[in-house]
Amino acid sequence: MRKNVLIVGAGGVSHVVAHKCAMNNDVLGDICIASRTQQKCDAIIESVLRKNHLKDPSKKLYSRKVDALNIPELIELIRETQSEIVINVGQSYVNMSVLEACIETGAVYMDTAIHEEPDKVCENPPWYANYEWKRQERCQEKGVTAILGIGFDPGVVNAWCALAQREYFDTIDTIDILDVNAGSHGKYFATNFDPEINFREFRKVWTWIDRKWVLQKVHSIRMDYDFPVVGKCPVYLTGHDELHSLSKNIAANSIRFWMGFGDHYLNVFSVLTNIGLTSEKPIKIADGVEIAPLKVLKALLPDPSSLAPGYTGKTCIGNYIRGTKDNKERAIFIYNTCDHAECYREVESQAISYTAGVPAAAAAILVARGDWDVKHMVNVEELDPKPFIALLDTMGLPTEVSEAPVPFEPPVIESLESV
Structure with a gap:
């Protein structure tokens, strides 16, 4: 103990x-x-x-x-x-x-x-x-x-992969991890966790396709998925932490991560990136002081914890998994939905x-x-x-499993570079 x-x-x-x-x-x-x-x-x-x-x-x-x-x-x-x-x-x-x-x-x-x-x-x-x-x-x-x-991702989604491999499938073809926040914080622009770490994620998309690493452009591949509770939302192919261990530990042909972004978020992010404010590389300002633009941007944006009191709506994170069980094709969506307002009432988050x-x-x-x-x-x-x-x-984070869920059919993903 x-x-x-x-x-x-x-x-x-x-x-x-x-x-x-x-x-x-x-x-x-x-x-x-x-x-x-x-x-x-x-x-x-x-x-x-x-x-x-x-x-x-x-x-x-x-x-x-x-x-x-x-x-x-x-x-x-x-x-x-x-x-x-x-x-x-x-x-x-x-x-x-x-x-x-x-x-x-x-x-x-x-x-x-x-x-x-x-x-x-x-x-x-x-x-x-x-x-x-x-x-x-x-x-x-x-x-x-x-x-x-x-x-959660990484974390809970990894546990769901292990559960699927142990109990739901004999063979796994694809795992698509889908993460969407359908909530509203009421701010013009904000990130839900540390903006410095958040924006650093959106430089490269390394994904696991046909048992090899494939490089894609950020926010270049979009799909719309009809999620439980929150409904149809756009998600974009994104690189993410859990793929780096799941590719080694889970016997699936392809494992991909998709994150939800609205048009407003992508437009603002694009402008910030194009003018250099999401760069982690230090620059010299007029008085000779060196500072990374991303740290300035972090200081300007709302503290993620400050968003909690007025946040409304829900999140949905789930694994869409396809494979076979007892020589029959099978597809499940294993997921959780979480309510912003309920979280605030419980723990002020x-x-x-x-x-x-x-x-x-x-x-x-x-x-x-x-x-x-x-x-x-x-x-x-x-x-x-x-x-x-x-x-x-x-x-507070119950798991739901949907058999034969709404099909998830991503486009053919061609490699820019493979490892």
Whole structure:
């Protein structure tokens, strides 16, 4: 059994993780939230207490200041707080330093996205092989549990792939992961999570077609899909974290990721990109100061957590999977819908942060109980999906399965470049 949780980061996802961990602190023990800006951590704690979500008031909920890139400082914090589970929901630039601190202390490590280096965008596949997977042997040698990509996508969608492979199909031809936000935040333009990380995703589209990596242009391939609850929405072929591990661990011919974008979003994004504001490369301004335009844009746009109070509408994320079972063709859509307003009523968050944060808290519970404390490094699809999905059903993210759903027929995708 593991106890005591350290949450690294104090953004919108951390906010949800803290609420859900507090609601289960009889299992998880003390909870510390740590960030460079301790005031943000304290604001999350105020929200948890305001909603009366601290299940066991005898357990501590407190904050600390930490530089997550400083490995000795992180090691000291893990030991001081006696944290046996570390949930890294800081920017993905800090993944390697937090992971290293966990390996040194023996704490469980989990994150919600692949590591990124500030000067490297959309690295070639399989991206995990450049960073996290290089630490696999050390995790194995030291008996350290490291669970990679335990948000929603990546995370829950990976578990659905594992469930489909185990129970719904004998062979899988295609997996299409579809993610649409049909909600409205009322702002002229905003991103639902860290805009710096968000915009960096939209440089290259690496996708898995016919068991090889294929490169496509961003926002160049569109399909319309009739989603449950939210209805027909446009989705665009996009590269995404989970493809980099699913291509290795799931026996499917093609695995693709599609994300929903409205015309207004794409128009604004196109203008920002064309004038250079989405660039991560530093430029010199008149007084000689160097700054990356993307960091300026991040400072100008609304904080994603500020969108929550007025957000309306729903999200739908699902896997459209085709293959065979008992020598017969089969297609399923396995999915979740989430309501922005309901998320705000429960934990004072919008649904995008909610869908990313709840799975990380659920994974912490499974580790604390011993179900997922595997003593080595894994991506989510390598774990037993059933206890995870069952737990999510009770924590606000129920899974639905539709047999013979609305057909999803993407166009033939020709390769610009293959690996």
